Amino acid sequence: xxxxxxxxxxxxxxxxxxxxxxxxxxxxxxxxxxxxxxxxxxxxxxxxxxxxxxxxxxxxxxxxxxxxxxxxxxxxxxxxxxxxxxxxxxxxxxxxxxxxxxxxxxxxxxxxxxxxxxxxxxxxxxxxxxxxxxxxxxxxxxxxxxxxxxxxxxxxxxxxxxxxxxxxxxxxxxxxxxxxxxxxxxxxxxxxxxxxxxxxxxxxxxxxxxxxxxxxxxxxxxxxxxxxxxxxxxxxxxxxxxxxxxxxxxxxxxxxxxxxxxxxxxxxxxxxxxxxxxxxxxxxxxxxxxxxxxxxxxxxxxxxxxxxxxxxxxxxxxxxxxxxxxxxxxxxxxxxxxxxxxxxxxxxxxxxxxxxxxxxxxxxxxxxxxxxxxxxxxxxxxxxxxxxxxxxxxxxxxxxxxxxxxxxxxxxxxxxxxxxxxxxxxxxxxxxxxxxxxxxxxxxxxxxxxxxxxxxxxxxxxxxxxxxxxxxxxxxxxxxxxxxxxxxxxxxxxxxxxxxxxxxxxxxxxxxxxxxxxxxxxxxxxxxxxxxxxxxxxxxxxxxxxxxxxxxxxxxxxxxxxxxxxxxxxxxxxxxxxxxxx
Amino acid sequence: xxxxxxxxxxxxxxxxxxxxxxxxxxxxxxxxxxxxxxxxxxxxxxxxxxxxxxxxxxxxxxxxxxxxxxxxxxxxxxxxxxxxxxxxxxxxxxxxxxxxxxxxxxxxxxxxxxxxxxxxxxxxxxxxxxxxxxxxxxxxxxxxxxxxxxxxxxxxxxxxxxxxxxxxxxxxxxxxxx
Numbered sequence: 115x116x117x118x119x120x121x122x123x124x125x126x127x128x129x130x131x132x133x134x135x136x137x138x139x140x141x142x143x144x145x146x147x148x149x150x151x152x153x154x155x156x157x158x159x160x161x162x163x164x165x166x167x168x169x170x171x172x173x174x175x176x177x178x179x180x181x182x183x184x185x186x187x188x189x190x191x192x193x194x195x196x197x198x199x200x201x202x203x204x205x206x207x208x209x210x211x212x213x214x215x216x217x218x219x220x221x222x223x224x225x226x227x228x229x230x231x232x233x234x235x236x237x238x239x240x241x242x243x244x245x246x247x248x249x250x251x252x253x254x255x256x257x258x259x260x261x262x263x264x265x266x267x268x269x270x271x272x273x274x275x276x277x278x279x280x281x282x283x284x285x286x287x288x289x290x291x292x293x294x295x296x297x298x299x300x301x302x303x304x305x306x307x308x309x310x311x312x313x314x315x316x317x318x319x320x321x322x323x324x325x326x327x328x329x330x331x332x333x334x335x336x337x338x339x340x341x342x343x344x345x346x347x348x349x350x351x352x353x354x355x356x357x358x359x360x361x362x363x364x365x366x367x368x369x370x371x372x373x374x375x376x377x378x379x380x381x382x383x384x385x386x387x388x389x390x391x392x393x394x395x396x397x398x399x400x401x402x403x404x405x406x407x408x409x410x411x412x413x414x415x416x417x418x419x420x421x422x423x424x425x426x427x428x429x430x431x432x433x434x435x436x437x438x439x440x441x442x443x444x445x446x447x448x449x450x451x452x453x454x455x456x457x458x459x460x461x462x463x464x465x466x467x468x469x470x471x472x473x474x475x476x477x478x479x480x481x482x483x484x485x486x487x488x489x490x491x492x493x494x495x496x497x498x499x500x501x502x503x504x505x506x507x508x509x510x511x512x513x514x515x516x517x518x519x520x521x522x523x524x525x526x527x528x529x530x531x532x533x534x535x536x537x538x539x540x541x542x543x544x545x546x547x548x549x550x551x552x553x554x555x556x557x558x559x560x561x562x563x564x565x566x567x568x569x570x571x572x573x574x575x576x577x578x579x580x581x582x583x584x585x586x587x588x589x590x591x592x593x594x595x596x597x598x599x600x601x602x603x604x605x606x607x608x609x610x611x612x613x614x615x616x617x618x619x620x621x622x623x624x625x626x627x628x629x630x631x632x633x634x635x636x637x638x639x640x641x642x643x644x645x646x647x648x649x650x651x652x653x654x655x656x657x658x659x660x661x662x663x664x665x666x667x668x669x670x671x672x673x674x675x676x677x678x679x680x681x682x683x684x685x686x687x688x689x690x691x692x693x694x695x696x
Numbered sequence: 697x698x699x700x701x702x703x704x705x706x707x708x709x710x711x712x713x714x715x716x717x718x719x720x721x722x723x724x725x726x727x728x729x730x731x732x733x734x735x736x737x738x739x740x741x742x743x744x745x746x747x748x749x750x751x752x753x754x755x756x757x758x759x760x761x762x763x764x765x766x767x768x769x770x771x772x773x774x775x776x777x778x779x780x781x782x783x784x785x786x787x788x789x790x791x792x793x794x795x796x797x798x799x800x801x802x803x804x805x806x807x808x809x810x811x812x813x814x815x816x817x818x819x820x821x822x823x824x825x826x827x828x829x830x831x832x833x834x835x836x837x838x839x840x841x842x843x844x845x846x847x848x849x850x851x852x853x854x855x856x857x858x859x860x861x862x863x864x865x866x867x868x869x870x871x872x873x874x
Contacts, residue, residue, distance in 0.1 A: 253713060258720045262767045265712075282767055316709050316770040318871040440761035 135307065139269030140165035140300040143233065144173050146276035149308040152204050154195065154566055156180045156188035160208025161248055163235030165300035180566065180595060183587035185212050187559035189219020190585070193228045194563030197546045198521055200353065202229040202283050203563060209236045210248030213294070214255065218553055220290045221259040225550030226374060227351060229288035231279045238298040239267040253294050261289030269302030273309070281311035286319025287438045288351060321439065323454035323462060330450045331433045332466035334407050340475045341367045342405035344390060347374035347549070348412015348437060354457040355542050358411070361464045366471040368479050370398035372413050373534055377545040381518070381538045387479040391419040392684050393531040396693060397482030399684060402427050403691040404478070411435045412456050415445035416550065425689035435459050489695040490681050495536065502675035503651055505532040505604050511655055512574065512602065513538045515662040520572040521546060521564050525557035525581035528610035531680045533576045541571070555584030561599050562591055572600065572662070579605040579631050586637070592667050593641040600661060603634055603671040606678065614679045638669040645669040697752035702774050703782065703853045704760060706745040707737060707861055709768040718745060721762045727751050731850035739862055742770060748851050771864050775855055782853035786831035787813070788822045788838060789845035795820050801841045808834045819844060
């Protein structure tokens with residue numbers, strides 16, 4: 115027999131006999147979340163979800179609700195929470211505009227494989243399809259950007275739908291799911307018996323790794339002269355920290371990361387050769403077209419990584435370790451596809467490969483590094499005195515002051531590329547960014563979620579002046595919850611990445627990219643967030659130290675070079691080997 | 697890659713909105729669905745969509761993989777036309793006077809082995825099953841006499857390879873439970 119907590123005795127319609135536990139649908143939502151181990155949700159109330167909020171009132175000791183200032187903020191916060199904890203992020207919103215405001219975050223979570231459960235209120239079932247007040251077909255709208263979604267119109271279906279939602283969000287390749295619950299279902303009654311979902315018959319989240327594929331992969335690796343590892347988000351999602359490190363170290367293979375794979379191997383690891391893609395490092399891109407065996411682990415050959423696919427690693431045999439079979443051969447044809455969780459497949463391959471070193475091959479990456487240092491990095495990290503502060507030198511100082519131990523949450527644009535290039539990530543799962551969707555406005559709310567998931571770690575949000583103003587209202591969430599977020603605004607008074615493209619590819623015609631910004635310190639003051647603004651290099655180091663060591667939230671704005679470009683760069687349509695250093 | 701006709705069979709759970717999820721996958725890749733038919737399959741509770749497309753095989757392979765990965769899609773297959781036995785049905789509404797006169801129109805209907813489905817004093821409905829070319833040929837021949845209404849179904853297809861869907865389902869059920 116289910117025992118009812120004291121605090122909700124009044125609310126619960128418990129009929130305490132014959133094991134029947136009748137409660138309202140709204141309470142069933144909350145109890146289902148508790149049964150899934152949820153103790154924190156992000157959301158925003160409104161008409162159609164009010165019953166659930168009413169039920170939450172009775173369970174405040176078990177579920178903490180963070181009121182964001184916009185539903186989009188709730189989704190990004192849930193994503194930030196999920197990304198650093200590996201747990202499912204939960205957000206909740208009302209019907210109509212509340213639900214549509216979730217869509218950007220859901221799309222972001224879908225393309226970046228982030229486990230998230232979104233619960234939306236919906237108009238009463240008899241009003242469905244009638245253009246009722248705040249009615250929108252959120253199941254239809256969210257279908258292309260959810261891993262799964264469902265509409266619930268009866269209270270009795272609520273526990274089952276939520277159980278399935280959590281199972282699907284977290285298992286296999288994770289993703290966002292949405293459960294839309296009509297208002298009458300929230301008010302209805304259900305005999306509440308929660309059963310966790312452990313399988314869905316049409317869904318195989320963990321395909322069994324085939325041993326023939328392991329052997330074929332190991333054979334290629336054992337005979338390779340210039341093997342090369344590309345690692346992505348799958349290593350982090352697969353929780354394969356040790357398995358991946360062991361594989362890399364046993365084989366001695368140079369390894370490069372996608373921006374979603376960053377922090378799966380420490381930045382300063384001797385076999386970590388750097389960043390792939392459009393603004394990645396010189397060697398990792400250039401040498402993609404020189405390796406003989408390419409080992410892609412938990413990555414999906416995004417176009418920002420590959421450049422022109424017809425001239426991408428065509429000389430190499432490709433081994434693709436990937437959980438999602440639909441990614442195999444989607445962009446780059448695999449000679450050996452190892453479908454399955456990389457935590458398992460890496461372990462098996464590690465057993466089957468010989469120990470190795472590839473000093474000569476590794477030296478090629480070092481030589482490229484030297485060239486990149488001379489042409490790009492030295493100037494970026496230590497600009498000459500007559501130049502304005504660069505983003506790179508700020509990140510470098512932040513990295514030193516935080517000893518590479520902070521969780522870095524980035525927004526989208528130039529600062530994102532610079533932060534990932536120059537921060538010395540030492541901690542597993544310490545990079546949170548919007549990779550696939552490139553959602554400006556992601557960082558501030560995502561940082562809030564990341565901080566709630568790991569209060570012990572410092573969270574630094576690195577944001578441009580453009581992206582900051584897309585979700586600036588979440589300063590209110592920081593203010594109300596009193597959490598400790600460090601906000602670094604790299605202000606170039608431009609939408610920098612777009613301006614860079616206009617500079618390089620549109621004859622410097624700066625169409626609508628210049629920003630006249632408010633005084634961010636005045637805004638911070640309104641939210642009681644301490645702040646500082648640096649315009650001169652001589653004040654930078656001390657300001658960064660104070661920023662990092664401050665107790666409580668802090669906003670540091672640094673005025674950086676207005677027209678600085680991020681290099682290296684692979685122009686759109688070019689091959690990885692055509693990467694430009696200037 | 698050369699465009700060809702492919703028949704895609706999608707076996708799904710019985711779930712509201714799933715057709716939308718299926719069609720989105722085609723829409724995203726800008727693939728035109730030539731025809732689509734849905735019905736319950738030989739396995740109770742499992743529905744089968746038969747979708748005909750005209751596109752490059754490598755694209756069709758990717759679409760089938762995307763279909764396959766949807767949570768409530770049990771399994772998807774694609775086949776070339778030579779690997780399936782398929783059929784379509786077409787209905788033609790003609791003025792009864794045209795048939796009653798015992799003229800050319802009647803001869804055409806007989807020649808095509810079409811079936812009289814319904815008579816009325818004013819109109820007659822004729823049914824013809826066959827491949828699209830066959831139902832189209834009848835249409836083309838009747839058209840000069842005046843067709844009041846015409847409708848053709850989507851394709852239904854049975855595959856020639858002998859492995860039964862139930863066997864796949866059993867494999868997937870085992871794999872999904874692991």
